[in-house]
Amino acid sequence: MDSVLLMLDDGTDEATKQMLQNLIERKRKLDKLHKKQMFFLSLFFLYTFLFIYLFYKKLLIPYSDSAFQIISSFFDSRMMLLLLLAGAALLGAVKIFRDQKDKAEEEFHALRCEIIDKSKDLWKxxxxxxxxxxxxMMERKFGINLYHESK
Known part of the structure; x- marks a missing residue:
């Protein structure tokens, strides 16, 4: 259990402390997934700019007189096809991490709302x-709002 929760007074029972601990763990998981998603999204955007630059330098400038030559050179070039495939894989990773983050956010918000709803029963x-x-303390140390249900 988090050291801050262990120092709570006797007005908070063990079940409430455990609920708060679960909420803190879900918040940390949500923050971790958010950072992963942002990292892969940033990597995808950098990769996209690199791909566009290489496409321009390797295909558009040399074959600018014919659209057919650009397209056929693109499909003839293994490097460009592999780069396109790698970009699709990065986009898939971004989608996976976004879905995981959304699920973690729903779980976190549901538990947070449950604590808010049961606060009259938890603190008598x-x-x-x-x-x-x-x-x-939860707002200051962990960024968790327990006053209102809205995000």
Whole structure:
């Protein structure tokens, strides 16, 4: 369990601490997947610019007089076909990581909303008065908003 959660007062029971720990883990997973997606998306854009530059230098300039020559040279060149295939693979990786990130975001948001909905049950009586301290700590340390359900 995260050290910050271990230091919470007696107003927070173990089940609530475990729910908060799960929320923190899902947030970290979401952030990790977001970074992976952004890395591959950036790599894809850089790769696309490189591909366009090579296409221009190797095919458009030498064969600019005929569109047929450009197309036939493109399909005759193994390098250009392999570069196109590698670009498609990068685009597929971006899609896979986006789908994984979207799924992780849905899971994170569902658990966050569940904690918000059950906050009256999780923090009873005296603990209800001090729950804002836990909410502020979660916002400050982990970037998790437990005040409102909207993203």
């Amino acid at each position: 009586n005296d603990a209800w008065e001090n729950r804002h301290k836990i909410f502020e």
